[in-house]
Amino acid sequence: MLREVKVAQKEKNYRRRWFEDDFFELIVWYDSSDVIHGFQLCYAHSGVERALTWKSNTGFVHEKIDDSRVFGHMPATPILVPDGIFPAEVIITEFTKRANQIDETIVQFVQEKLLEYQQLLKFGKVDQ
Numbered sequence: 001m002l003r004e005v006k007v008a009q010k011e012k013n014y015r016r017r018w019f020e021d022d023f024f025e026l027i028v029w030y031d032s033s034d035v036i037h038g039f040q041l042c043y044a045h046s047g048v049e050r051a052l053t054w055k056s057n058t059g060f061v062h063e064k065i066d067d068s069r070v071f072g073h074m075p076a077t078p079i080l081v082p083d084g085i086f087p088a089e090v091i092i093t094e095f096t097k098r099a100n101q102i103d104e105t106i107v108q109f110v111q112e113k114l115l116e117y118q119q120l121l122k123f124g125k126v127d128q
Contacts, residue, residue, distance in 0.1 A: 002026060002098050019102055023094055028106055029055075036109055041095070045087050052086060054113050060126055062086050062117075088118040 002019040009015055011029075014037055019026040025042040038055030042065065049065040064083035092114050099107045120126045 001101050003101060017106075019099075019106075021098055024098060026102075026106075026110065028110075036106070039106075039110055039113070041091070041110065041114075043091060043094075045090060048083075050083055050086075052091070052114075052117065054117070060113075060117050060120070086117065086121060088114065088121065092118065 002021045002024060005018045005020055007016060007018045014029040014031060015034075016030070017028045019028075023043060025040075027040045027042075029037045029039065031037045036056075038053065040051050040053040042049065042051045044050075051063050051065055053061045053063070062083055092111070095110065095114065096107075099110070117126070
């Protein structure tokens, strides 16, 4: 189940909340009016860590989290790189199942955006 983790506020213009469990990390950014400005939903599916990010000023981006792991070496600082297919059904189902202990406003917002992204993908309105 997703649970909130207290985090330091590093940005002047946005306040963030962070939630995590063994499958997801969800970061939600709020603007100065306490309106959701964006979110990033990180997940590991089929052994690959990915992130779906939505921001009010830029829209959706789906990326792979690349830490440049090489056998026998320490991982590098993770970076986000373009990635392919978003497993919408799995992510929507898992998020709905795991988000029942966090703020309902956040849950509804993220669910709506996940469904919106799924529709955009279905009709070829965003790249995969």
